[in-house]
Amino acid sequence: MFKVLQRMDDGAPPHTQGGARVCAPVTRQERGRTCPPRVFAARVTRPLTVLAAPRAQPAEALEAWAEAQEWIQTLFSSQRRLLPGVHFIFKTAAGGLYPRLAHERRRLEMAWRVFCAERLPGGLAETLLDAWRAAEDAEALARVDAAFHLPADESRRSMEGGRLLLERTRWAPHQGALGRYRALREAGAAPGHFIIVWAAVARFFQLGLGSYLTEYIRLEWDTARQSLACGGRALNLEEMAGLASALMRGRSAGLSLLEADEEAAVTAPPSSSAGESRGAPP
Numbered sequence: 001m002f003k004v005l006q007r008m009d010d011g012a013p014p015h016t017q018g019g020a021r022v023c024a025p026v027t028r029q030e031r032g033r034t035c036p037p038r039v040f041a042a043r044v045t046r047p048l049t050v051l052a053a054p055r056a057q058p059a060e061a062l063e064a065w066a067e068a069q070e071w072i073q074t075l076f077s078s079q080r081r082l083l084p085g086v087h088f089i090f091k092t093a094a095g096g097l098y099p100r101l102a103h104e105r106r107r108l109e110m111a112w113r114v115f116c117a118e119r120l121p122g123g124l125a126e127t128l129l130d131a132w133r134a135a136e137d138a139e140a141l142a143r144v145d146a147a148f149h150l151p152a153d154e155s156r157r158s159m160e161g162g163r164l165l166l167e168r169t170r171w172a173p174h175q176g177a178l179g180r181y182r183a184l185r186e187a188g189a190a191p192g193h194f195i196i197v198w199a200a201v202a203r204f205f206q207l208g209l210g211s212y213l214t215e216y217i218r219l220e221w222d223t224a225r226q227s228l229a230c231g232g233r234a235l236n237l238e239e240m241a242g243l244a245s246a247l248m249r250g251r252s253a254g255l256s257l258l259e260a261d262e263e264a265a266v267t268a269p270p271s272s273s274a275g276e277s278r279g280a281p282p
Helices: 037-043 058-075 077-082 100-134 138-146 152-168 177-186 194-204 209-225 237-249 260-267 273-277
Strands: 003-007 018-025 045-052 255-257
Touching (some): 058 152, 194 209, 209 237
Antiparallel strands (some): 018 045
């Protein structure tokens, strides 16, 4: 089963994303331990939202997503291992492990909701999108970098995260704007904040805008939940896509989930007049 996501504005650059919705296996941790592993793997699924190029077929979207996951997780391994987070930090309260675990989970969820409602759509969203637009021009990227002002501790974490990411990509061939930006940073012409480096790296690896945003969101959550003894839950994929969509929609470059009648028109045969009336590509 596929559920198509369409861009809100066909006049936007091709980096603005559409997507495909498919079914993927649920982990045993998400379901509990009452279901036998073989039955569980064969019968239980959960929805998975994959961001992709606006006119990509679902199979193309899935292939591109699968290829991107491995190198993204490799690139971010140093950040997750060595930093408590970049802009979202969660510290567990001192005390015993049980029964405080449930309380700490709630505290993490509450802190995350505040971050997503206040910090993320504020200055972080503006810098994320400005860096994305400038990522193919090293000098413009350095200007966005220099204009990104943070408190001292947060700035140090951000620049350390940027340094680690640049180190992970140092030996990639034909780096273009990423290589020129690295040279500017090493010459002291750019501070090297993580968000700015990530924009350059995502462009270099031809990641779309939606995936660039969702993978940053995933990194912040995954790093913070490591502080819990059980690791906490994985961030819901629809939640990540919704946050990324809201950030892009705020700058007239978003995603929109089709309503039921629109979805039927999109999935109708090519001769359907409903699909043609919405400006489907020839």
